[in-house]
Amino acid sequence: QVFGRMQKEGLQVTILSTCPVADYKTQESTLTLPSPFLKALKTKEFKEQVCCPLLEQPNIARDLPAAVLSYCQVWQIPAVLYQCYTDVIKLDTVTIEAFKPLLSSKILKHLVKDVSESTKILKKLLTTHETHNNIYI
DSSP states (O other), X not given: OTGGGSOOTTOOXXXXXXXXXXXXXXXXXXXXXXXXXXXXEEOTTOOSOOSSOBOOTTXXXXXXXXXXXXXXXXXXXXXXXXXXXXXXXXXXXXXXXXXXXXXXXXTTGGGOSOGXXXXXXXXXXXXXXXXXXXXXX
């Protein structure tokens, strides 16, 4: 319904999502992985450089982030999903800090005037608003 009301021409979608590090599939033990960490998944039309490694097979995206990315792939909308694997249940400042490299991306860099102030702003947001598992832009 959201996309039905938006003009698709010139649209670029960035999806930010979190999930448990236990969901990450790898040959090595997940206990040795630095948590939190980011992986990206993008549509064929997304031509920009991603800010982290791509998500490897057999890992998958699911739920609403997967639905949005699939919609964008079908309708040829440039989109990227940044999946943060974390070992905490509730969104916290450490997990949000994992998304910080995205602030230098072309599409998001205009959102923050001073990256050095971003940590303070994020802490304020987390303490004043109810937190959710996913952040969508």
